[in-house]
Amino acid sequence: MLDADMFWNRIIPALNEGLLLSLSLIAPSSVIGFVGGVLVGTLRVYACSPLRRLADAYVAVFRGIPLLLQLYFLYYALPKWGIRFSAYQAAVLGFILCSTAYQSEHVRGALLSIRQGQIKAACALGFSAVDMILYIVIPQAVRRALPGCGNEVIYLIKYSSLAYVLTFIELTGQAKELTARTFHYIEIYFTAGMYYLAMTTLASWALDRLEKKCRIPGFGVQR
Numbered sequence: 001m002l003d004a005d006m007f008w009n010r011i012i013p014a015l016n017e018g019l020l021l022s023l024s025l026i027a028p029s030s031v032i033g034f035v036g037g038v039l040v041g042t043l044r045v046y047a048c049s050p051l052r053r054l055a056d057a058y059v060a061v062f063r064g065i066p067l068l069l070q071l072y073f074l075y076y077a078l079p080k081w082g083i084r085f086s087a088y089q090a091a092v093l094g095f096i097l098c099s100t101a102y103q104s105e106h107v108r109g110a111l112l113s114i115r116q117g118q119i120k121a122a123c124a125l126g127f128s129a130v131d132m133i134l135y136i137v138i139p140q141a142v143r144r145a146l147p148g149c150g151n152e153v154i155y156l157i158k159y160s161s162l163a164y165v166l167t168f169i170e171l172t173g174q175a176k177e178l179t180a181r182t183f184h185y186i187e188i189y190f191t192a193g194m195y196y197l198a199m200t201t202l203a204s205w206a207l208d209r210l211e212k213k214c215r216i217p218g219f220g221v222q223r
Contacts, residue, residue, distance in 0.1 A: 002187045011178060011188060018174030019195055025088070025160045025170060026199075029095035030153045036096065037103025037149060038142060044104060045111045046133055055104070062101035068162055070094050075166045091163035099156055106148030110141035143214050150207035157199050171195055 002011070043055040062070065075090035085093065114137050122132040161172035169177065175192035179185050 002182070002184045006182070007187070011182075011184075011191065014174050014178055015171060015188075015192060015195060018169065018171035018192075019199075021168070022157075022160050022163075022170040022172075022199075025091055025095065025163055025168075026153075026157055029092055029099055029160075030156055032096050033099025033152070033156070034103055034149055036100030037107050037145075037152075038138065040100055040104035041107025041111060041141075041145075042133065042138065044108050046129075059101045059104055062098050063105075067094065067098050067159060068165065070098060071162060071166055087163070087166040087168035091160075091166055091168050095156060095159065098159075099152055102152050102155075103145075103149045106145040106152070107141060109148075110143075110145035111137060113144060114140055146207070146211050146214060150204075150211070153203055153207065154200050157203060158196060161196075 040055050040058065043051050044059070045052075047055065071090060071094040074085060074094050075087065078084070118136060118140075119132060122136050127136070160170060163170050164173035164176065171192055175188050178188050182188070
């Protein structure tokens, strides 16, 4: 039985340290992944044919290969070619590349949902193709893509636990090491699970607030 003194003075501080390391993975990966998703999604819809094929190929590769295998390749295989990343760098890069691919699919669908009448009206008003995409299409598409992209952020919070396989000791890694030393599997893994549940709940609340803030009055479902 895990006593209270050990729980509060050893387990919780170690998990808190792992939590901070997990957040250091999640924050840049989610933000850069979203920006990358907008860029790649836009290329897949509006770019010239060679760039569109390149963007499609990128998405096919990073959606088709398991994230764990991508992380192994970045951290263990690339050094054979003289390319070396720290465990943190490899984890963040892998999460960004994978998140970008998935988020681009949500953005692509949102871009295609914009009515052609708006595009024709912009052209009639003298907008260039670039201005039309930047100021009319993308702002609307980003609003529509937010629910799907937000869901990818939730997945990323949970997938951040894969960084442990690269020897980056984040929240799951701390839990694993604590159980190896104390053998209190139920208490430690349950507590770690509550940390992840708290992160996903808070992220869901924040994303819901963001969706409501970005919603155009009179459009969409009001809650």
